[in-house]
Amino acid sequence: MITRREFLQASVAASAIVGISGFGNWSRLAAQQALTQDQLLQFDDFGNVTLIHVTDIHAQLKPIWFREPEINIGVGEAAGLPPHVTGADFIKMFNLTPGSPEAYALTYEDFTALGRTYGKMGGMDRVATVVKSIKAARPEAILLDGGDTWHGSMTSFLTKGQDMVDVMNALGVEAMTSHWEWTYGSERVNEIVEGLPFPFLGANIFDVEWDEPAFEPYTIFERGGVRIAVIGQAFPYMPIANPGWMFPEYSFGIREERMQEVVDEVRGQGVDLVVCLSHNGFDVDRKMIGRVKGIDVILTGHTHDAVPEPVLVGDTILIASGSNGKFVSRVDLDVRDGRMMGFRHKLIPIFSDVIEPDADMASLIDESRAPFRDQLEEPIGTTEDLLYRRGNFNGTWDDLICQAIRSERDAQIALSPGVRWGTTILPGEAITREDIHNVTSMTYGACYRNEMTGETLKLILEDVADNIFNTDPYYQQGGDMVRVGGLAYSIDVSKPIGERISDMRLADTGEAIDAAKSYTVAGWASVNEGTEGPQIWDVIEAHIRKIGTVKLEPNTSVTVTGI
Amino acid sequence: MKITRRDAMLAGFGGFAAAALPGLGFAATVEELTAAFTGGAAAGEGGITLTAPEIAENGNTVPVEVSAPGAVAIMLLATGNPEPAVATFTFGPAAGSQRAATRIRLAKTQDVVAMAKMADGSIVQAASTVKVTIGGCGG
Numbered sequence: 101m102i103t104r105r106e107f108l109q110a111s112v113a114a115s116a117i118v119g120i121s122g123f124g125n126w127s128r129l130a131a132q133q134a135l136t137q138d139q140l141l142q143f144d145d146f147g148n149v150t151l152i153h154v155t156d157i158h159a160q161l162k163p164i165w166f167r168e169p170e171i172n173i174g175v176g177e178a179a180g181l182p183p184h185v186t187g188a189d190f191i192k193m194f195n196l197t198p199g200s201p202e203a204y205a206l207t208y209e210d211f212t213a214l215g216r217t218y219g220k221m222g223g224m225d226r227v228a229t230v231v232k233s234i235k236a237a238r239p240e241a242i243l244l245d246g247g248d249t250w251h252g253s254m255t256s257f258l259t260k261g262q263d264m265v266d267v268m269n270a271l272g273v274e275a276m277t278s279h280w281e282w283t284y285g286s287e288r289v290n291e292i293v294e295g296l297p298f299p300f301l302g303a304n305i306f307d308v309e310w311d312e313p314a315f316e317p318y319t320i321f322e323r324g325g326v327r328i329a330v331i332g333q334a335f336p337y338m339p340i341a342n343p344g345w346m347f348p349e350y351s352f353g354i355r356e357e358r359m360q361e362v363v364d365e366v367r368g369q370g371v372d373l374v375v376c377l378s379h380n381g382f383d384v385d386r387k388m389i390g391r392v393k394g395i396d397v398i399l400t401g402h403t404h405d406a407v408p409e410p411v412l413v414g415d416t417i418l419i420a421s422g423s424n425g426k427f428v429s430r431v432d433l434d435v436r437d438g439r440m441m442g443f444r445h446k447l448i449p450i451f452s453d454v455i456e457p458d459a460d461m462a463s464l465i466d467e468s469r470a471p472f473r474d475q476l477e478e479p480i481g482t483t484e485d486l487l488y489r490r491g492n493f494n495g496t497w498d499d500l501i502c503q504a505i506r507s508e509r510d511a512q513i514a515l516s517p518g519v520r521w522g523t524t525i526l527p528g529e530a531i532t533r534e535d536i537h538n539v540t541s542m543t544y545g546a547c548y549r550n551e552m553t554g555e556t557l558k559l560i561l562e563d564v565a566d567n568i569f570n571t572d573p574y575y576q577q578g579g580d581m582v583r584v585g586g587l588a589y590s591i592d593v594s595k596p597i598g599e600r601i602s603d604m605r606l607a608d609t610g611e612a613i614d615a616a617k618s619y620t621v622a623g624w625a626s627v628n629e630g631t632e633g634p635q636i637w638d639v640i641e642a643h644i645r646k647i648g649t650v651k652l653e654p655n656t657s658v659t660v661t662g663i
Numbered sequence: 664m665k666i667t668r669r670d671a672m673l674a675g676f677g678g679f680a681a682a683a684l685p686g687l688g689f690a691a692t693v694e695e696l697t698a699a700f701t702g703g704a705a706a707g708e709g710g711i712t713l714t715a716p717e718i719a720e721n722g723n724t725v726p727v728e729v730s731a732p733g734a735v736a737i738m739l740l741a742t743g744n745p746e747p748a749v750a751t752f753t754f755g756p757a758a759g760s761q762r763a764a765t766r767i768r769l770a771k772t773q774d775v776v777a778m779a780k781m782a783d784g785s786i787v788q789a790a791s792t793v794k795v796t797i798g799g800c801g802g
Contacts, residue, residue: 311726311764339720339721340720340796344720351720351726352720353716353718353720354716354717357712357714559797560797563796566796567796574717575717575718575792575794577718597772
């Protein structure tokens with residue numbers, strides 16, 4: 101008799117062989133120049149339960165460019181495993197073809213040329229078409245949103261998330277969890293949550309005063325005779341990575357023991373399937389499902405990884421659905437006798453030139469943008485270089501931002517947060533105000549300027565590096581390394597905290613950083629209350645207006661070893 | 664150490680007596696405190712659960728909980744604090760459970776250690792690293 105585990109493995113293997121993951125076909129289709137909506141959506145219905153997962157949309161209502169990372173180092177047990185595989189290695193691991201649509205969607209190489217061939221990705225009107233198509237085939241499909249939805253654009257900032265709330269409600273989301281949502285402040289979050297037609301889940305969100313659960317931990321769906329528990333897990337490091345003073349009533353944390361309790365509780369209620377809708381990040385989720393027993397499917401988010409096949413940990417499948425609306429995951433499950441017997445999965449790429457926009461959603465989006473349209477679309481300058489952020493160290497957008505900070509704020513050193521959101525601009529394109537907001541939008545964007553000693557700078561670099569390169573995933577907060585301007589350093593990612601950073605220098609002169617000496621430092625996204633300075637997007641806009649056309653020198657200020 | 668209402672309620676349920684260690688002229692070291700508590704017995708593993716956050720949201724007030732069924736006493740140490748002694752909880756025979764929760768202040772990233780003394784005099788131990796970080800770059 102085939103065991104459940106063997107069945108799952110057989111199913112993964114079968115998907116690779118007959119190409120039902122959907123990725124095997126793309127190259128051939130592209131070669132035939134026949135990439136069509138029908139083919140992108142093609143899916144042989146399987147089993148009796150369908151989950152649809154979107155996550156980390158970061159308020160990108162319109163199609164975008166988003167270059168996947170070139171450097172995404174994995175440490176400890178995650179070294180060399182997805183999602184810490186990029187470029188040619190990724191193409192090889194998943195048996196893709198260089199230059200194919202999937203290579204464009206999932207990796208960074210030849211991004212500019214492939215982008216011009218295959219076009220922008222995402223757009224919530226295209227996502228709506230995909231969701232409608234899945235629901236036409238499977239009316240009882242459950243649409244789940246992994247969070248980082250209400251934040252990340254100028255319109256979401258100006259409407260305090262309302263534009264995204266309206267779009268996600270229209271899309272038919274049935275449960276969500278959260279991260280950047282909280283940066284609108286707890287009052288605004290609670291105001292929105294009261295009006296949501298679905299639960300805002302977070303088994304790990306606790307009341308600070310009472311140390312007791314503050315939000316619904318899970319919800320139970322009954323679909324086609326199957327009872328499905330969906331447990332929410334919000335971003336664990338909310339008050340550490342983002343300003344805790346904006347939501348002082350709440351405590352977060354991984355709370356592994358709490359997750360096990362909640363799984364046991366829903367299992368005790370006799371559910372047939374347990375799904376975790378998580379914003380832990382990929383590595384944290386991989387560790388958690390190896391330790392918490394009883395989760396069938398974990399829909400991961402936060403670290404923005406798009407992985408074309410489910411990752412199997414024990415009997416649990418881990419699904420990573422990318423970011424910025426580039427992908428929608430469809431997961432069909434065969435659930436019988438209270439057990440998951442098998443799955444079929446497809447990471448559906450949202451090629452905006454191939455998938456027809458849904459007319460209703462398109463008009464909702466345009467209505468929400470109309471009051472701001474002139475502000476959004478005003479060109480500020482142009483770029484000769486590809487501007488992107490994602491990756492463990494500075495992207496070109498970060499280089500431009502750090503230049504703007506140093507120039508406009510007259511600082512020796514610029515610091516810019518290693519967030520994983522921020523869209524891409526192709527060479528030759530105009531930089532609009534909306535583009536600047538897409539890489540900076542936030543409720544704590546004041547660009548401070550002060551003095552820091554060399555010792556403090558080292559402490560900051562070491563501390564942030566440990567949030568990425570600590571070999572225990574539970575100590576990883578899921579961002580990338582803090583971006584620097586005017587500062588050069590070496591980093592050995594294999595070392596422990598306090599020993600990773602060395603050879604810190606002023607990049608312009610090569611002068612070694614003196615621990616006791618003070619330097620002028622400007623940056624943004626401070627988590628401290630009362631931070632003063634102009635908004636970062638205004639600083640960047642002023643700089644781009646002065647230079648007109650962006651042209652960047654290659655940045656060689658960070659030397660990485662220990663990989 | 665601030666006792667919140669919830670902690671006080673837990674104390675009520677647990678039926679334990681919490682005694683902050685007497686203010687010593689010099690901070691007792693982890694080794695001294697361990698030796699005094701264990702009487703020299705080697706600590707085993709298992710039978711004790713220490714729950715603490717991986718990364719402190721606020722190093723000034725870190726919630727920790729320890730449970731050791733069958734224990735007569737549990738000692739909590741913050742090994743990286745200038746004064747490592749946090750508290751020793753003793754449980755009488757009428758205690759319904761041997762569990763304690765409190766909030767502690769951690770000066771820096773360190774291991775929090777809990778040791779339980781069982782009725783037969785044996786010792787079990789659990790430790791958890793709690794990171795105290797400057798934070799600020801989550802994405």
